[in-house]
Amino acid sequence: MNLHDYATLLTDALARNETIVLACTCTIRYSGRAESFLGLGDRIVLIKNDKAILVHQPMGNAPINYMKPETTHSIVFENGKLLLKSKNTPMKEYLDITIERVHFLNSQRLEDGQTIIVAGTEEDMSNMLYNNPDLIEEGFRPVSQEEQTVYGFIDVFGTDKAGTLTIVECKRYCADLSAVTQLRRYVEKVMVSKGISKVRGILAAPKITENAKIMLEDWGFEFKSIKPPKYLEEFDKKQRTLEGF
Amino acid sequence: MNLHDYATLLTDALARNETIVLACTCTIRYSGRAESFLGLGDRIVLIKNDKAILVHQPMGNAPINYMKPETTHSIVFENGKLLLKSKNTPMKEYLDITIERVHFLNSQRLEDGQTIIVAGTEEDMSNMLYNNPDLIEEGFRPVSQEEQTVYGFIDVFGTDKAGTLTIVECKRYCADLSAVTQLRRYVEKVMVSKGISKVRGILAAPKITENAKIMLEDWGFEFKSIKPPKYLEEFDKKQRTLEGF
DNA sequence: GGGGAGAGATGCCGC
């Protein structure tokens, strides 16, 4: 099969909105939000039902080039090479793949209506704290979640045992400097908008970097070590325990 | 070809460190930094030379599940189904793909030693400002790039016409609230460490959000509209112009 | 569509 035949196959597959997988030797040029060029090498090109395109090198996690869904693709045979020209006009983005050799091509209709279920997110953590406020400290009473301010959204907002307004910012990972500045922004905003001088700030995360800890304490805020809940993990443990009997 | 045959092909391909592309109907369970479950549907599974694994649904930009390079994969035939078990022990991550049907499978040795060249990054922007300080303002004299502080790295650091210390933070995209807090952090740090009360802060970006603008001005900082350079684009324009003659 | 913030963010570089 020559490049000309592949051009026909690709054009037909695109017309039928099939999922296309192509392994080829190519060079790639991208122009849009940035500019990039990638010299000759072997890559996997994936064009999805929704016309999203991804290019993967044989190593590494992330795609080396890509374009969003709703991109238009056209196939041109030029100077003995196959040109896959992808264009996203609204975003002013262009991707040109110059294909010298096709290693394999597969296209077919794939169906998948499933949506992934994820547990252990920051939102799960925020819910857990809202429903189990003692995890923050005894006497903490949450008032609202996702409280909106001009300077941002507050994860959990409430009062402590003494009635002092308290802002809790959750991070599912190790809290860093930007987590502290985020909390600081919320606390300052609430102090100004409510006209009060005493507002507590608590950063809830599994751990915190050393510099973030220093900055947190400089600002009179507190750190509370809390892990995000992993519901599916808990579910699995129960399942396994039950299976054991 | 039945699932048993595919099991053999997959095992062999893994042993040979080939790049594997598999289209299949499957369910997926992930456990690691979080937990996830994805019900039965058609997906593309990609296992790379370096043992990174990516799972793509037929639509959407991002992989629905993935694991980093250096993951170990094993194939098990169980209850009439094919189980692809991926494990990253150091990271305590697990991915189980239960395959009910294989639509196609391809594996082969792909070679690619190329590294992508990208232009238009924040670093390019920082370099441009360092080499063309008048873009910031007349009389600005840069002293260093990537100046290190305990609270972070300063993009461009210098003095203005009046000799006042000036910190420039670059953003290649629309500057937001966190860009302002980042600049604020640097300015405060420099004021404390150098023991001076007057330090200018300039945010250089193509544009800025309305709230970020307000916060910036509240803090006495300035915004300078500057676009990141796209060298390849410029190169292309020259090429095209030359070709025109 | 803009703005704000999370993500299983990822990846890079520096210490």
Next chain:
DNA sequence: GCGGCATTTCTCCCC
């Protein structure tokens, strides 16, 4: 490995 930070970040949600 940790830390700080950019990313063609992407994606979601809300106004």
